[in-house]
Amino acid sequence: MKKIDKMMSRLKKNNRARQNMTDRMSRWGYELIEPSYFEPYDDYIQCEGRASKRSTIKVINNRGGVEILRPDVTLNIIKQLSGMIQDEEVKLCYDTTVFDSETTIRQRRQIGAEYLGASSLGADIEIMRLALSLVKDMPNIFVVGHTKYVSGLLGAVDCTEGRRKSIELMIYNKQINALKDMLETCRVPEDIQVKFMMLIDVKHYDLSDYKKGYMNSDMSMAIEDLTHLQEIMDETITFDLGLISSFDYYDGIIFKAYGKGVNEPILKGGRYDSLSKLYGKTFPAVGFSLELELWMRSVNYVENCAG
Amino acid sequence: MLKIALAKGRLGEAAIKQFQAIGLADVVDLDSRKLIFRDAGMEYLLLKPSDVITYVQNGIADLGVVGSDVIQESGYEVYELMDMAFGKCKFSVAAPKGLEDVLMNTELKVATKYPNVTRDYFADKDLTIIPLMGSVELAPVAGLADCIVDIVETGKTLEANDLVVIEDICSVSARLICNKVSYRFNKAKVVDMVEALRSLS
Numbered sequence: 001m002k003k004i005d006k007m008m009s010r011l012k013k014n015n016r017a018r019q020n021m022t023d024r025m026s027r028w029g030y031e032l033i034e035p036s037y038f039e040p041y042d043d044y045i046q047c048e049g050r051a052s053k054r055s056t057i058k059v060i061n062n063r064g065g066v067e068i069l070r071p072d073v074t075l076n077i078i079k080q081l082s083g084m085i086q087d088e089e090v091k092l093c094y095d096t097t098v099f100d101s102e103t104t105i106r107q108r109r110q111i112g113a114e115y116l117g118a119s120s121l122g123a124d125i126e127i128m129r130l131a132l133s134l135v136k137d138m139p140n141i142f143v144v145g146h147t148k149y150v151s152g153l154l155g156a157v158d159c160t161e162g163r164r165k166s167i168e169l170m171i172y173n174k175q176i177n178a179l180k181d182m183l184e185t186c187r188v189p190e191d192i193q194v195k196f197m198m199l200i201d202v203k204h205y206d207l208s209d210y211k212k213g214y215m216n217s218d219m220s221m222a223i224e225d226l227t228h229l230q231e232i233m234d235e236t237i238t239f240d241l242g243l244i245s246s247f248d249y250y251d252g253i254i255f256k257a258y259g260k261g262v263n264e265p266i267l268k269g270g271r272y273d274s275l276s277k278l279y280g281k282t283f284p285a286v287g288f289s290l291e292l293e294l295w296m297r298s299v300n301y302v303e304n305c306a307g
Numbered sequence: 308m309l310k311i312a313l314a315k316g317r318l319g320e321a322a323i324k325q326f327q328a329i330g331l332a333d334v335v336d337l338d339s340r341k342l343i344f345r346d347a348g349m350e351y352l353l354l355k356p357s358d359v360i361t362y363v364q365n366g367i368a369d370l371g372v373v374g375s376d377v378i379q380e381s382g383y384e385v386y387e388l389m390d391m392a393f394g395k396c397k398f399s400v401a402a403p404k405g406l407e408d409v410l411m412n413t414e415l416k417v418a419t420k421y422p423n424v425t426r427d428y429f430a431d432k433d434l435t436i437i438p439l440m441g442s443v444e445l446a447p448v449a450g451l452a453d454c455i456v457d458i459v460e461t462g463k464t465l466e467a468n469d470l471v472v473i474e475d476i477c478s479v480s481a482r483l484i485c486n487k488v489s490y491r492f493n494k495a496k497v498v499d500m501v502e503a504l505r506s507l508s
Contacts, residue, residue, distance in 0.1 A: 141491040174386040177375075177482075202388050202501040238491075258491045263366045 014296060021111050021134055021290070022095050028130055030093035030113050035076035041066040043079070046278055055100045069099040074249075074287060075275065077114055082279035089117040112269070112289030119284035121228055124253045124271060131267055131288045132235050135257045138299055140266070142236065144255045145243025146226055147270070149210070152218030153195055159186040167196075172244040174200040189214075199242030210241055225253060249275045253286070259294070261301025266294045309349055309496060312368035314356035318481055321393040322372035329503040360385060360484065369489040370497070376458050376479045380421045386490050388501050391481040392508060395460075398424060398476035402447060402454040404469050409453045418446030419456040428456065428476050444468040 001009075022032060038059060045053065056068040070076055073094050081090065093113040100106055113130055115123045132142055150171065154164050163186060170179040179200065183193045191214040198210065207230060211223055226239055237255075245254050245268065252271030259266045269288025276283050311326075313319040319337070326332035334346040335353075344351045352368055357377050362368040364383040371385075374394050378387065398421070402409045409415070418437040419425045425436055437452050444464055446452040458479055459465060459472060483501065490497055 139492075143491060173384060174388060176387060177390050177480075178387075202498050204495075204498055238494075258488045260492065261366070263364075263486070263488055 014292070017296065017299075018095055018109075018111065018292065022093065024133060025093040025113050025130065028091075028113075028126075030091045030130075033077060033080075033092045033094055035070060035073050035080070035094060035096060037070060038067040039070060039076060039079070041068050043075070043278070044068055044071075055102050057099050057101050057105060071100055072098055073110060073112060073289060074114065074272065074285075075278075078116075078276050078285065079279055081116060082276055082281065085117055085281070085283045087117065089115070089123075091115050109292040110289045111292055112287060114285060114287035116285045117283050118286070119273065121225060121232075123284075123286050124225075125229065125232060127269065127286045127288060128229075128233070128237075128253075128255060129235065131255065131257065131269055131290070132237075134290055135259065135267060135295070138295075138302055139260050140298075141238060141258045142255065143238050143240045143243055143258070144226065144229065144253065145240050146222035146253055147245070147250050148218040148225075148252065149222035149241045150199065150244065152216050152222065153192065153199075155218065156192050156214070156216060157183075157186055157188050168244055171196070171199050171242050174202075174242075176200060207239055229253070245270060247272075255288070257290075259298030259301075260305075262294045262298045264291075264294065266291055266298060309370060309493060309500075310352060310368040311349065312352045312354055312359045312362045312371035312373075314359050314373060315353050316356060318356055318372065318374060318394050319353065322391065322481065325391065325393075325504060325507060328507055329500070331500075357381075363484050363486050366486045366489060369486055369493060370500075371484050372481055373484055374458075374479055375482050376421065376424070378482060378484065379477075380423050382423055384487065385484040386487055387482045388485050388490075388497070389483045389504060391483055391504075394481035395478070396458045396480075397478045398428075398456065399459045399472045400428075400454055400456055400474040400476065401444075401459070401465050401470040401472050404471055406447075406453070407471060407473050410473060412453065415454070416452045417454055417456055418443050418452035421456055421458075424476070425456040444470055 026032065041058065044056065056071050059067045059069060061067055073096060077092060095111045097107045097109050113127065115127050154167060157164065163182065167179065167182055170182060179196060183196060195214050198205065207223065207226055243254055243256065249272045250270040251274050254270030256265040257267040267288055267290040271286040273284040275285065313322050323332050323335055331349060332351055334344045335351050342353045352362065354362060356373065359371040359373040360377055360381050360383050363371040363385050372391060376398065414433045415429065416435045416437060417425050418439050420439060420443060422436045422438050426434065437446065439446060443455045443457050445468065447454055447470065448468055462472065465472065483504065485497060
C-alpha cells in the first residue's frame, strides 16, 4: 500500500470511530461541548493531583499572566458551568485534544462524557454503561473501585500526609514488602494491616470478603455502593478495592478500562463531587475520558493478532 | 499464553528452580545458547538481569523475576507480586575506613551504579553523583568520590578495599513482577501461579 493510501485509510478509520462515539453519546442525551483551550495557571495549581506542574504547557497572555493549555477537560467544563447549575441535571460530552509536555510537546485526543448535577448511583451506572459501550467491540477488562474504601482505611492510620501518599503509591504498585514495612513503621494495628494487605494481595476475593474485620463508615459506604452496582449491572466488570487514581479529585466510584496491546488504561473515570467547590457552588458530577490513540492502538493490535 | 522474562545468571537459576518445583519451566535449558523456550501455554525469555523489567514494563513479557534493586533504580511501574526470598542483599552507603563521618559534609560526591536510588536517598544533600558501570569500590580509594552507594551481599569486596558500610538504605531481594495490564487480563492464571509459588515456602 502507498504511504498516502495508508494515511487516508488510517484517517478514515479514526474519523469513523470518533463519529460513532459522539453519535452514541448524543443518542444517550449528551450534548457536545467545546471546552476552552486555556486556563489560568493559578486555578490549575489550586487543584492538586492533576497533570504534574512540570508537564503543563504555559502560555503568557498580553497582561503578563500565565495560562496553561488544557491538560484535561473536566475542570474546564466544571468552570464553564459553575454559577449556572442550580439543581438541574446536565449531560455533556466532548471530542477534543489535551496537551502535555513530558519529553516533547504532545497532543492527545480525548473523548468523554460528564453527567453533572446527579449524585445517585443511577448516574454512576449510566456513565459506566456509556463508557462500556465505547469499548465493547474490543477485548477489554473494566475494573471498578471506590475511593472511599482506601481513603477510609488510610484515615485509620496515624501518620503524616507524605507517608499516606507513599502508602497509596505502594498499593498502586502492589509493593507487598514495602507496604508491610511502612505499616510496621507507622505502628498500624494488626487488624487494619490485614485490610491493607487484602488490597494488594494476589488472591481471589469476593466483595463480601472486604466487609470482614476492621471497617469504618467510609469503607462501609464504598462496599454498599459497589454491592448495589454488582446487583444491578449485568455487564462484565471486575472489582478492585485497591484501584487508585492519580487524580486526587475523584471521590466515590472510580473505574478504568484496559485493552490488549496497550500498556495503560484506555479509559478512566469516576465521581468527582468536590471539584466544583473550587468555583463556588458545589454540584455532584461523574464522568469519564477515553484516550482515542490508545483505543485505536488496541483495536489495531487485536486485528493484527487475528489476521 | 503467558510470557515470563528471566535473568541469565544466578538469579535466573534460582527462579527456574522455583518454577520447576511447581511444574513449570522444565523446557528451559540454561546450558544451551537459546534465549527463548516454549512449552504448552508458556514462553520463557532469558535476558540480561537489568533488561527483565524493561520487557515486563513494555508488555512484551507478562511476568518476570528481577532484583528489587533493578526495580527501584528503573522507576518503572510494574506490580511486585511477591518476594521470591532469594538474591538477598542490601543497598548500603560505604566509605573508606577512618572517613566514616563523611555524611556530615554538606557537599557529597557519591559514586554508584544506581544514580536514581542515590538521588532519592540523599534528597536533602548537595549531591554530585558519579555514575559508574562497575568496580564502584575503587572510586573512593582512588579519590573519585567521597563514598559509594551499592548493593552489598557479604561485604567481602568492601573489606578487601578498606571500605566500611556507614548506612544501610534498604534490603534487596528477587521479586516476581507483572505487567499492570497483563495482570488484569490474566489474573486467574497469575493468582494460581503466585499461590503455587507461595506454597513452596
